[in-house]
């Protein structure tokens with residue numbers, strides 16, 4: 001689905017990503033972990049073609065990403081970004097319909113209206129349908145944006161869904177629902193690539209984890225392969241305890257006390 005080959009990105013003279021290679025397949029949830037400033041969002045912007053690589057290339061569904069026309073790409077990948085502030089007033093229903101814009105010219109077809117209804121049900125926002133987006137809480141806005149991006153790729157079940165810290169601002173229930181929804185999307189055949197800060201969510205829901213440190217790959221593999229004291233220390237400079245969790249194959253990560261700190 002996505003092959004990343006020797007990808008580098010420069011901002012001025014600063015190398016934000018260094019010779020990064022990995023792949024993500026259809027039906028897979030890939031979590032990207034790394035400290036603040038590790039290059040996770042930069043990588044996601046490259047994968048979505050918001051940025052152009054300095055070196056290396058990205059093959060998306062068998063074709064170099066740069067060769068796609070944007071309208072073509074819009075039906076095959078959708079992005080939930082971190083920043084979702086809107087200066088103009090929009091009714092929730094209209095905002096979700098924006099996800100269907102790549103699919104119709106002037107007026108939405110019956111299918112577009114049906115998809116908007118379905119994604120609003122999936123994300124639990126049907127009751128917000130007539131509300132002004134700017135009056136919603138941060139967590140409600142996050143779910144509306146998720147509904148919009150799901151609407152965009154709803155009819156393309158092997159499309160790619162990019163989620164940049166999707167659990168930000170959500171309470172515990174909605175964090176879990178967000179990750180369960182991401183998991184369900186992968187199980188349906190979508191390739192889901194998700195930036196996370198919570199190692200336990202990555203461990204619990206991802207098929208593969210990519211760990212980044214200062215723009216380079218520390219490790220990639222299944223949670224069992226990747227979640228180790230060594231990789232976590234190298235990525236985050238913290239010591240942790242790893243615990244086996246009954247009924248789950250993935251390890252549970254608990255912060256160890258930092259010694260000699262006030």
Ligand SMILES: Nc1ncnc2c1ncn2[C@@H]1O[C@H](COP(=O)(O)OP(=O)(O)OP(=O)(O)O)[C@@H](O)[C@H]1O
Pocket residue numbers: 011012014016034035036037038039040041042043
């Ligand atoms: N245009 C730019 N010019 C200079 N430095 C940049 C530019 N864009 C990003 N950076 C720097 O590149 C590094 C990686 O940024 P990026 O946003 O990809 O990190 P991140 O891993 O997503 O971090 P966070 O977890 O804090 O969101 C940061 O140190 C950031 O300050």
